[in-house]
Structures are given as C-alpha cells and as structure tokens.
Amino acid sequence: MSKGLFITFEGPEAGGKSTQIALLKEFLEENSKDVVMTREPGGTAAGEVIRNLLQHDKAGENMVGEAETLLFEASRSQLVAEVIRPALSEGKVVISDRFADSTVAYQGYGRGFGVEAIGQLNDFATGGLKPDITFLLDISVEDGFKRIDDRNAANNTSKDRLESEAVEFHERLRDGFLEMAANEPERFVVIDAKGTIEEIYEEIRDCVNMRL
Ligand code: TMP
Numbered sequence: 001m002s003k004g005l006f007i008t009f010e011g012p013e014a015g016g017k018s019t020q021i022a023l024l025k026e027f028l029e030e031n032s033k034d035v036v037m038t039r040e041p042g043g044t045a046a047g048e049v050i051r052n053l054l055q056h057d058k059a060g061e062n063m064v065g066e067a068e069t070l071l072f073e074a075s076r077s078q079l080v081a082e083v084i085r086p087a088l089s090e091g092k093v094v095i096s097d098r099f100a101d102s103t104v105a106y107q108g109y110g111r112g113f114g115v116e117a118i119g120q121l122n123d124f125a126t127g128g129l130k131p132d133i134t135f136l137l138d139i140s141v142e143d144g145f146k147r148i149d150d151r152n153a154a155n156n157t158s159k160d161r162l163e164s165e166a167v168e169f170h171e172r173l174r175d176g177f178l179e180m181a182a183n184e185p186e187r188f189v190v191i192d193a194k195g196t197i198e199e200i201y202e203e204i205r206d207c208v209n210m211r212l
Contacts, residue, residue: 013139020204
C-alpha cells in the first residue's frame with residue numbers, strides 16, 4: 001500500500017496544466033511536503049527519448065496509432081517503476097502532468113481504439129496504479145487552439161504531431177475526458193480552464209488541502 005499522495009493533471013491541449021502544477025508544487029513545499037513532479041510522456045531517460053519520438057522527431061511522422069499507443073504505455077511503465085511507485089512508498093506527493101487517462105482520451109476516444117482495450121494496456125503498464133486525485137482542466141477545442149496559435153506566434157514555434165490532428169479528433173478526446181470524469185466523480189475534479197490562474201489555483205489548493 002502506498003503512503004504518499006498521487007495527483008494527476010489531465011485535459012485537452014492548452015488547458016494551463018503546467019502553470020497550475022508549478023503553483024501547487026510551491027504551495028505543497030511551503031507546507032513542508034516532499035514533492036516529486038513528473039510528466040508523461042517522459043519523466044525518465046528512456047521516457048524523454050520516447051517523448052521526442054512521439055512529438056517532434058521526423059522518425060515519428062508516419063507512426064501508426066498502435067505504435068503510438070504502445071510507446072505512451074512504454075514510457076508510462078518505466079515512469080511508474082522508476083519514479084512514481086518509489087516516491088509514493090516513501091510517502092511523497094507525486095504530481096504528474098498527464099497519466100493513464102490521457103491514453104484513454106487520446107488513443108481510446110480520439111483514435112477510436114476503445115476504452116476497454118486501452119484500460120487493459122494501462123493496467124499492464126501501471127500494475128493497476130490509480131491517481132488519488134485527477135484535476136481535469138477542461139477547455140473547448142476552439143479556445144485551446146487559440147492559445148496554441150498565440151503561443152506559437154509569440155515563440156516562433158509550430159504545432160507538434162498530436163496538436164496537428166483534426167479538430168474532430170480533439171473534440172472526441174475532450175468529450176472522452178468529460179465522460180471519464182462523470183464516471184469517476186470521486187477521483188476527478190473538473191475545472192473550467194477559462195477561469196483566471198488565481199481562481200483555478202485556489203480551487204486546486206483547497207481540494208488538495210482537504211486530502212492532506
Ligand atoms: P503535453 O505535455 O503538452 O500535454 O503533451 C503531451 C502530448 O501527448 C499531448 O498532445 C497529449 C498526448 N498524449 C497522448 O496522446 N496520449 C498519452 O497517453 C499521453 C500521456 C499524452
């Protein structure tokens with residue numbers, strides 16, 4: 001049995017996860033908690049190589065959905081074994097920017113592989129590990145894409161492989177996230193990502209505070 005607290009942040013593109021994760025980490029550390037922050041795909045040496053292949057590397061351009069799915073799971077299994085389980089067993093708070101729910105949303109709903117098949121792969125990769133709290137930063141596809149376009153214009157960057165998928169793909173995965181949250185209301189906290197950074201932070205902080 002783990003003694004720590006496992007918190008994940010999920011949602012469609014550009015919901016503001018990184019900003020909120022940084023604020024929550026700061027709050028927890030101010031309250032003397034030992035925090036491990038990680039992300040998916042990535043978070044380990046092998047995982048970061050997989051992340052690059054999935055997002056930016058030219059070698060990943062023609063990747064089929066099945067390979068994509070298994071690479072997300074490969075990155076996850078390494079992260080669970082190397083980082084998440086050890087930290088939880090030491091009583092730490094683990095915050096992950098995305099986890100298994102993203103594969104259900106993006107590959108299960110978005111790519112159409114189905115919730116059941118992805119659920120089995122997730123169980124294999126994680127050994128059944130589930131987050132204690134999942135914050136779903138919900139944003140419409142239109143608003144998310146506007147943020148991505150603004151960010152790319154400001155940084156002179158361009159959309160990555162998954163951001164470049166059709167609007168319908170992103171609509172399906174957003175609906176998928178909301179359906180998952182409705183099915184597991186005890187774990188998910190759905191937050192309207194259109195709120196101000198401060199409003200969203202307070203909601204997250206209060207919720208985590210109650211669980212500590
Ligand atoms: P992010 O760090 O900006 O959220 O980027 C991760 C990207 O990978 C994002 O487009 C969501 C996608 N993704 C999946 O498609 N399936 C997964 O299982 C995970 C973890 C991420």
